[in-house]
Amino acid sequence: MLMPEREFDSRLARLREAGQAAMKPLAAPHPRYALFLSVSDGDRRAKVVGGTGEDFDAAWAMAAGRLADVMAAQNITGRWLRLDWVEDVQSMRWKEFRALLAGIKRNYFRHALALDRDLSVAFLEQELNANAMLYGGNAVFSVVVNEKNFALYARTKFPELPAVNFADEGEVFVLSTAGAFSAETGEIFALNPSGPDASRRRIEQLAEDDVLGLIRNSSNYLAGEVQEDGRFIYGYHPCFDRRIEAYNALRHASSTYAMIEAWEVTRDEQLKAAIDRSLGYVSRELVREAKLSDGSEAAFLVEANGEVKLGGNAVTILVLAKYSAVTGTTDLLPLAERLAAGIRFMQDAETGAFVHVLNFADLSVKDAFRTIYYDGEAAFGLMRLYEQTRNPALLETVEKAFGHFIAAEHWRHHDHWLSYCVNELTRYRPEERYFRFGIQNFADYLDFVIERITTFPTLLELMMAAERMLSRIAGNAELKHLLGLVDIDKFYRALETRAHYLLNGHFWPELAMYYRNPSRIAGSFFIRHHAFRVRIDDVEHYLSGFVAYLRYLREGEASRCAVEAAAAEAQVAAPQEAETGWTPDNVAAAIAGEWIVPPPENWRAAGLSTYAPAMQPGNLVVVRHGEEKVGMLLSVVKRMDPPPAGAITTGHTAEDLPGLPLLKVQNTAEAVLAMGRYARARMTGKVVAVTGSSGKTTTVAMAAHALSAWGPVCKSAFNANLPHGVAWNLASMPWDTPHAVLELAIGRMAVSARMAQPDVAIFTNIAPAHLGEKSTLADIARTKSAIFLGMKEGATAVLNRDMAEWDTVFAAAKARKLRVIAYGAGEECDVRLLAFDPATREVRARLFDRELTYRIGSPHGGQQPRHSLRHRGARPRAGTRPSAHRKLLRTSRTRRGVRAVPRRPRDPGDRRRLQRQSGLDGGCPRTPFRRARPAPRRGARRNGGTRPRRRNLPHRACFPDRHLRDRSGPCLRRSLSRVLGKPSRIQTRHLRHLPR
Numbered sequence: 001m002l003m004p005e006r007e008f009d010s011r012l013a014r015l016r017e018a019g020q021a022a023m024k025p026l027a028a029p030h031p032r033y034a035l036f037l038s039v040s041d042g043d044r045r046a047k048v049v050g051g052t053g054e055d056f057d058a059a060w061a062m063a064a065g066r067l068a069d070v071m072a073a074q075n076i077t078g079r080w081l082r083l084d085w086v087e088d089v090q091s092m093r094w095k096e097f098r099a100l101l102a103g104i105k106r107n108y109f110r111h112a113l114a115l116d117r118d119l120s121v122a123f124l125e126q127e128l129n130a131n132a133m134l135y136g137g138n139a140v141f142s143v144v145v146n147e148k149n150f151a152l153y154a155r156t157k158f159p160e161l162p163a164v165n166f167a168d169e170g171e172v173f174v175l176s177t178a179g180a181f182s183a184e185t186g187e188i189f190a191l192n193p194s195g196p197d198a199s200r201r202r203i204e205q206l207a208e209d210d211v212l213g214l215i216r217n218s219s220n221y222l223a224g225e226v227q228e229d230g231r232f233i234y235g236y237h238p239c240f241d242r243r244i245e246a247y248n249a250l251r252h253a254s255s256t257y258a259m260i261e262a263w264e265v266t267r268d269e270q271l272k273a274a275i276d277r278s279l280g281y282v283s284r285e286l287v288r289e290a291k292l293s294d295g296s297e298a299a300f301l302v303e304a305n306g307e308v309k310l311g312g313n314a315v316t317i318l319v320l321a322k323y324s325a326v327t328g329t330t331d332l333l334p335l336a337e338r339l340a341a342g343i344r345f346m347q348d349a350e351t352g353a354f355v356h357v358l359n360f361a362d363l364s365v366k367d368a369f370r371t372i373y374y375d376g377e378a379a380f381g382l383m384r385l386y387e388q389t390r391n392p393a394l395l396e397t398v399e400k401a402f403g404h405f406i407a408a409e410h411w412r413h414h415d416h417w418l419s420y421c422v423n424e425l426t427r428y429r430p431e432e433r434y435f436r437f438g439i440q441n442f443a444d445y446l447d448f449v450i451e452r453i454t455t456f457p458t459l460l461e462l463m464m465a466a467e468r469m470l471s472r473i474a475g476n477a478e479l480k481h482l483l484g485l486v487d488i489d490k491f492y493r494a495l496e497t498r499a500h501y502l503l504n505g506h507f508w509p510e511l512a513m514y515y516r517n518p519s520r521i522a523g524s525f526f527i528r529h530h531a532f533r534v535r536i537d538d539v540e541h542y543l544s545g546f547v548a549y550l551r552y553l554r555e556g557e558a559s560r561c562a563v564e565a566a567a568a569e570a571q572v573a574a575p576q577e578a579e580t581g582w583t584p585d586n587v588a589a590a591i592a593g594e595w596i597v598p599p600p601e602n603w604r605a606a607g608l609s610t611y612a613p614a615m616q617p618g619n620l621v622v623v624r625h626g627e628e629k630v631g632m633l634l635s636v637v638k639r640m641d642p643p644p645a646g647a648i649t650t651g652h653t654a655e656d657l658p659g660l661p662l663l664k665v666q667n668t669a670e671a672v673l674a675m676g677r678y679a680r681a682r683m684t685g686k687v688v689a690v691t692g693s694s695g696k697t698t699t700v701a702m703a704a705h706a707l708s709a710w711g712p713v714c715k716s717a718f719n720a721n722l723p724h725g726v727a728w729n730l731a732s733m734p735w736d737t738p739h740a741v742l743e744l745a746i747g748r749m750a751v752s753a754r755m756a757q758p759d760v761a762i763f764t765n766i767a768p769a770h771l772g773e774k775s776t777l778a779d780i781a782r783t784k785s786a787i788f789l790g791m792k793e794g795a796t797a798v799l800n801r802d803m804a805e806w807d808t809v810f811a812a813a814k815a816r817k818l819r820v821i822a823y824g825a826g827e828e829c830d831v832r833l834l835a836f837d838p839a840t841r842e843v844r845a846r847l848f849d850r851e852l853t854y855r856i857g858s859p860h861g862g863q864q865p866r867h868s869l870r871h872r873g874a875r876p877r878a879g880t881r882p883s884a885h886r887k888l889l890r891t892s893r894t895r896r897g898v899r900a901v902p903r904r905p906r907d908p909g910d911r912r913r914l915q916r917q918s919g920l921d922g923g924c925p926r927t928p929f930r931r932a933r934p935a936p937r938r939g940a941r942r943n944g945g946t947r948p949r950r951r952n953l954p955h956r957a958c959f960p961d962r963h964l965r966d967r968s969g970p971c972l973r974r975s976l977s978r979v980l981g982k983p984s985r986i987q988t989r990h991l992r993h994l995p996r
Contacts, residue, residue, distance in 0.1 A: 008078045011182040012064065015083045018180040018188060020056050023085045030173075033059035034086040034119040037067045040513035041079045042522065047071075048127060048157070052119055080513045084112070084124055084179035087193060091117075094145075095168035101134065101143035102778050103808050105453060107528045109134055109143045110198040112175035121158055122175065125199055130514035132239045135531060181510040191510060196453075196501075200508050206500060211550045212265070214506060217523030218543045219262035222255060223274035225536060230281025235535030238507075238526070241516035244535060249286045249303050250312040251537040256282070257319045258540040261547045264326045279323065282316060283335065290363065292345055299338035300360060307366060308358040310346055313339045314377035321384040336385050343378050344397050352404035354378055375401070375410060376417025383424035398425055406433060407666045409592050409674070411440040414448075416458040419465035426469060432482065435473060439485050442466045444677065446487065447754070447789070449494040451816075454529055455505035456498075457538070460545030463495040467552060471559045474566035483567035492560055499549050502542060507534070581735065582607070582620065584661075590678035593665035597654050603661065605645040607732025608675055612636050614718050618645050619732065622668050625651035630669040630724055669724065676727025676755050683730075685738040689756050691787045692764025692800075693780065696721070696743045699764055704741045711738040721745035726752045746784050753790035760796045761787050761818075765803040781805035785812035793817040801829045 015037075025032040031052035040046035047070045051063025071078060092100070101109060107129060114122035128134050131153040136144035151164050178193035181201060189201035203210060225233045232252055235244040256278045263271045288302045301312035320336040323329070345363070346355045356374050357367035379398045386394040402425060405411075410418060422438035442449075442462060449459050470486070473479045505525045512522040515532075525542040526532045552559065582605035584595070606618030610631050615621065621644040622631035634656060637647060646661035648671055654662055665671040680687070688707075690699045697719055704715040714733040720726065721743040733740055744752045766781050785808065788797060797813040799806070801824035813820050823831040834851070835844040841855045 007186070008081075011078070011081055011186055011188075014186075014188050015081065015180055015182055016060055016064075018190070019060070019083050019085055022178065022180075023056060024087070026086060026089060029117050030086075030089050030119055031059070034122075035059050035063055036084045036122070036124060037063045038082040038084070038124070038513065039067060039071060039076055039078050039080065040518055041076055042509075042513070042519040043517070045130065045516060045518075046080070046082070046513040047074065047076065048124060050120065050122055079184045080509050080518075081182040082179060082191075082510055082513070083181075084177045084191075086112070086119060086175050087178055088176040089114070089119070090174040090176075091171060092174065093168060094166055094170045094172055097172050097174070098145060099778070101145070102776070103782060103811065104143045105529060106138075106140060106143055107135060107531065108453060110196065111194050112177050114173040114175055115154075115164065117171075117173070119173065119175070121154075121161060122173075123153075123157075124177070124514075125194070126511060126514040127153070127157075129532065130239055130516075132531065135239075138530060183509060189510070197504055200503060200506070200511060203500070203503060206503075206549075206553070208550065208553050211546050211553060214546050215262050215543065215550060216266055216268070218506075218525055218539050218546075219259055219266060219268070219271050221524040222259050222262075222536060222539055222543070223268075223271045226274040226278050228277070230277040230279070230284075232278070232536050235533060235538070236521065238512075238515040238517070238521045238532050238534055241520065244533075247304065248537070249301055250309055250315055251535075251540070252278070252286065253282055253301060253312065253319050254315040255536040255540040257315060257322055258543045258547075260319065260322045260326060261544055265547060265550065275323070279319065279332075282319065283332075287316065287335065287339070288360065289338070290342075290360070292341070292363075296341060297338055298341040298345055299335060300342045300358075301339070302360045306360050308342070308360045308363070309370070309374065310343065310354050310356045311371070311374035311377040313342050313346075314374065314381035317343075317381035317385050318377075321381070321388050324388055325384075330388075333385075333388060337389065337391070340382055340385055340391075340394060340397075343382065344393070346378075347397060347401065348404075349400075352400035352402070353408075354401065372410065372413040372415050373417055375405065376415050376419075376421050379405075380417055380421035380424060383421055383428075386428070387424075395428060399429065402434065402437070406437055406592055409666060409670050411437050412670065414441055414445045414462065416462035416465065419462045419469075423465045423469045426472065430472075430476065430479070432479065435469070435479060435482055436485075438466065438469050439482060442491075443486050444754075446490050446494040450490075450497050451789075452498075455502050455527070455542075457502055457505065457525070457541040457545050460495075460498045460502055460549065461541060463491075463498060464545060464548035464552060466491075467495060467559070467563075470563050474563045480566045480570040483563070483570045486567070488564055488567045499545070502545065504528075505542060581605075582731075586678070587620070587663065587675075590675050591648070591663065591665055591671045592674075593648070593663045593671065595661065596664050597660065597662040599646060599661040603645070608672065608728045609644070609732070610672060610724060610728050611718065611720070614720070614728075615640065615644070616732070617642055620644060620646045620648060620663075622672060623647050623649040623652055623657070624668070625649055628668055630672055672724050672727045672731075673751070673755065675731040676723075676729075679730045679733065679735065680755060680757055682735045683733070683740065684736050685740060686759045687756055688739065688741045688760045688762065689744050689753070689758035689787060689790075690741065690762045690764065691744045691746070691749070691784050692762075692803075693767035693784075695764040696745075699762055700741050700743045703762070704739075707739040707741070713737070714740040716741070716743040719743065721752075722747045723751040723755065726756055730755070744787055746780065749783055749786040750789050753787045755790065757790045757792075758787070758795065759791075760798060761791060761813075762798045763787070763800060763803070763809055765800050766805045766809070777805050778808055781808040782812070785809050788813055788816045788818060791816060791818060794819060796821060798823060800824055801826055 019035060023033060032054050033056050034052045036048055036050045038046040038048045049063055049066035049070060051059040053059035053062060110125055112122060112124045131149055133146055133150040133153055134143050135146055147166050154161055154164050176194040179191040181189045181191055192198050192200060192202050234247050256275060259271060259275050263275060286301050287299050289299050292298050300308040301316045302308055317336045317339050320332040324333055354375055355365050355368055356370040359366050379401050382394045382398050418441050422434055426434050449463060473482055507521045507524050507526055509522050512518040515521060521534050524534045525539045526534050527538050584599045584603055605620045606616060609615045609619040610622045612632050621637055623634055623637050624631040634652060643660060647657050648663045648665055648668060650665060650668055688703055690696050700715050704713045707713045714737045716729050720729055722745055726742060742756050766777055795818050797818045798821045799809055801822040810820060822829045825833050830848055832846045834846055842853060843856055844853050
């Protein structure tokens with residue numbers, strides 16, 4: 001389209017006004033003003049020119065002059081016009097820059113770059129992205145400098161530029177920018193500055209017109225990809241305009257479903273024509289009829305490789321049922337019924353579970369399970385077809401499937417298809433168990449929805465389906481109490497946050513203009529971490545989410561107000577829980593299982609145990625069955641005296657464990673995690689979590705000891721610091737414990753952190769202890785920093801300022817909006833070690849603006865003075881007062897001075913004295929004792945005869961520090977004698993059997 005010169009000059013003048021009003025001068029040694037102008041007609045990449053100067057007019061004149069020359073030389077009319085300006089400059093070496101990029105997810109570097117102090121050789125963020133200059137391929141997690149692509153585009157843009165110097169000591173400049181965009185209509189849009197929302201138009205609050213525009217643009221894009229024969233162009237890699245040649249019949253059908261949803265809103269004729277072509281291709285080329293073994297007819301969506309996917313049949317049913325609903329035609333429903341017969345053929349008649357993939361040739365099973373998506377798709381498709389036909393067999397199939405979903409705890413997958421289908425099922429079967437499943441599917445996932453860095457469009461679909469279900473709960477007096485399971489304010493905040501964050505996945509013209517073929521992708525949606533890939537199924541999920549969000553906006557505040565009012569009413573009306581702890585009802589609420597042998601009246605469990613040495617009287621035990629890894633062997637449980645309070649199992653029967661209450665679950669590993677989450681949600685005290693490469697156990701011991709002045713303290717037992725260990729520790733702690741101190745290891749840290757939900761996180765250090773062949777210290781720091789994922793905004797992170805990878809850990813904490821307290825020896829530390837006198841064991845430290853002196857229990861120095869600083873920093877954040885804190889630190893002995901605790905003495909008086917002296921009588925759960933087995937004595941009979949006598953030896957948990965465990969005979973005997981008050985009978989020769 002030719003654009004009159006006068007109109008273009010007017011648009012350029014308006015951009016100048018916007019830039020002049022917003023720009024502020026930069027500091028020396030850089031030019032005071034630096035700006036860039038980009039222009040494109042949509043048929044090729046934007047041309048970008050820059051201008052610098054000591055005042056705005058000089059910078060603008062330079063850039064505008066260069067823009068005019070480029071447009072004249074390349075015959076550009078100026079369909080899209082954009083202005084960017086520099087707001088901040090950060091200088092660093094290439095080595096530092098690469099280290100910075102190593103901590104950023106690929107394609108999520110949101111700044112511009114310059115190669116010189118004058119900012120004359122610069123590249124906008126979108127230039128870096130659109131030319132894959134910082135992309136190392138989909139096998140590389142983080143941002144990397146692609147030197148080949150970088151040099152290629154640099155030579156194209158700056159022909160006279162010498163070869164780019166990527167040497168470690170070379171200098172590079174990171175630019176923070178802001179800008180404005182002029183659309184072809186002449187409308188000016190302010191662009192977001194550098195950050196998560198960078199470079200796209202600023203939309204503070206989505207309105208109906210905004211969402212409707214997104215729906216029109218993206219549905220028109222999909223319509224344009226439907227060819228004459230009804231087959232889609234599957235997608236593009238837009239950086240270099242490369243077409244994706246693969247094809248997927250399931251995604252063809254699901255994308256058509258999203259188009260029908262959009263057509264219901266827009267009634268666009270071209271969109272309807274594309275839908276009809278696509279449906280013709282489905283029925284003509286993709287669906288094939290088959291006769292089942294019982295002689296009945298069925299139909300299947302068949303992939304090019306001969307696979308029949310459960311999800312393929314499901315989404316095809318969705319397409320046909322939705323088309324019938326919005327057009328009023330019934331011609332396609334018989335085909336939908338035959339597809340439903342295919343789904344019923346893939347269901348286990350007894351369990352309700354679905355088989356996921358068949359071979360069409362003989363309908364044999366290829367994959368019993370492939371993805372959780374298929375289950376939800378199948379149930380959702382059948383429910384939508386039931387809405388049209390009211391065939392009771394469909395509803396029966398879905399209810400049977402949901403019995404399996406509930407038993408298998410499918411809600412833990414937080415799948416959007418499950419959210420869709422439970423919303424539909426509860427329309428016709430408003431049973432509490434289904435509503436509970438629907439709530440569980442999102443209730444503990446809201447933080448993820450709010451904070452996920454990728455756009456993850458299915459999260460909006462999940463939230464919108466959940467919102468429909470909540471609005472119906474609010475209208476049912478008998479179900480309103482279920483709203484108490486949801487943080488309603490947080491739910492709506494998560495919904496709005498995700499809807500607005502999805503704007504970052506739209507190819508606005510101001511973003512598309514920098515790619516190889518802007519007009520091809522403008523109006524579509526992309527996946528940033530897949531090199532800005534545009535694929536029909538990517539667009540489909542964004543589109544479906546925004547269609548649902550538009551319906552929500554059109555309902556106004558009525559739906560939300562009704563839910564909030566019902567939730568408030570339910571909270572007022574809810575009776576106070578009469579009992580806390582593990583009652584039968586609470587166990588049942590935590591675990592989706594069935595009591596095969598119900599507990600007796602007034603039954604209670606004290607906690608949970610998966611590890612025999614940690615067993616305490618009154619605990620529930622988890623009993624392994626088959627190849628399970630979590631729990632105890634049946635033979636071990638049978639020998640327990642006294643017996644446990646009850647057992648959790650997947651396959652054992654009442655005959656296997658006579659006399660015990662027996663709870664059958666689908667998965668014992670998930671049951672343990674569920675009890676941990678349930679207990680943590682009901683704990684009223686503060687939780688302190690400790691991680692690091694070393695010193696965790698010592699720090700846990702010191703923190704628990706220091707906090708014991710304010711009441712009972714629970715702490716991790718048996719160094720159980722992986723998710724299942726964290727879970728059984730939490731499940732064994734009284735819910736009203738004032739303070740709990742947990743140790744979290746690097747393994748599956750995100751799972752542990754979200755379960756523990758720390759109020760305070762203590763980070764000891766980063767060391768090469770967990771290095772793999774290809775991992776780095778930065779990888780360890782990022783993984784351990786997942787401890788912050790379970791923390792609320794405003795919680796406290798206590799970090800070692802002197803540790804390696806401080807910047808990585810600090811950035812992760814600040815990204816979660818945590819309060820950071822730094823401890824160490826440097827001037828910048830909030831809690832600083834000033835001096836330590838080994839002779840007097842006196843520590844002199846500065847706590848923020850106050851200097852203090854205290855003593856510690858260890859005379860050996862080492863890391864103990866530094867360990868004590870952590871608790872100085874953590875104590876006020878844990879809600880405690882300073883009184884008695886110094887006294888506790890004087891009595892804390894966690895290295896060579898630690899009190900060793902052997903197995904429970906035979907004499908009851910000695911046992912009680914030992915517990916008092918070791919500080920275990922007030923701790924929950926108590927550190928248990930166990931019997932260790934020395935090697936057989938020389939000459940002992942291997943077969944028959946008497947077994948060698950076992951000595952009462954201390955367990956590793958009693959010796960958290962290797963320096964203590966390694967102490968030799970007389971010294972260890974003296975330590976034990978001081979604890980027991982009498983000579984120890986442990987012999988020196990058995991010390992070699994202490995676990996290391």
